[in-house]
Amino acid sequence: MIMQDLPEGELTLRTLAMPGDANPAGDIFGGWVMAQMDLAAGIRAGERAHGRVVTAAVKEMAFQRPVKIGDTLSIYTQLARIGRTSLTLQVEAWVNRARIGKLEKVTEAIFVMVALDDDGKPAAVPAEAD
Numbered sequence: 001m002i003m004q005d006l007p008e009g010e011l012t013l014r015t016l017a018m019p020g021d022a023n024p025a026g027d028i029f030g031g032w033v034m035a036q037m038d039l040a041a042g043i044r045a046g047e048r049a050h051g052r053v054v055t056a057a058v059k060e061m062a063f064q065r066p067v068k069i070g071d072t073l074s075i076y077t078q079l080a081r082i083g084r085t086s087l088t089l090q091v092e093a094w095v096n097r098a099r100i101g102k103l104e105k106v107t108e109a110i111f112v113m114v115a116l117d118d119d120g121k122p123a124a125v126p127a128e129a130d
Contacts, residue, residue: 009076015073028067028071036073040077042113049087074094093106
């Protein structure tokens with residue numbers, strides 16, 4: 001596991017970890033963190049695809065640190081690859097610890113999103129305008 005000091009990518013989503021998202025010990029559920037990452041990937045991919053996208057795959061996700069109640073969770077996204085109908089994003093989750101003000105990376109994953117047309121069929125990702 002390689003630790004880095006600063007997030008890579010574009011800040012796409014920020015939210016606060018609340019008691020309703022935690023287990024009795026005060027640790028935030030991993031599924032909640034993953035859902036926030038999925039939201040951020042969908043936002044970034046949808047902006048680039050200029051339309052509807054869905055999650056096709058999540059690869060190589062491992063939690064390095066827990067998220068605690070009161071932490072601010074920040075999700076950073078970076079487009080890694082654009083295919084004909086798919087977009088691959090590197091997604092990082094970082095927390096600003098509420099009690100100590102320290103920025104720490106908690107997990108990262110690769111998300112593959114697919115662009116869809118109005119009928120729910122895969123659609124070509126438009127070329128980026130200059």
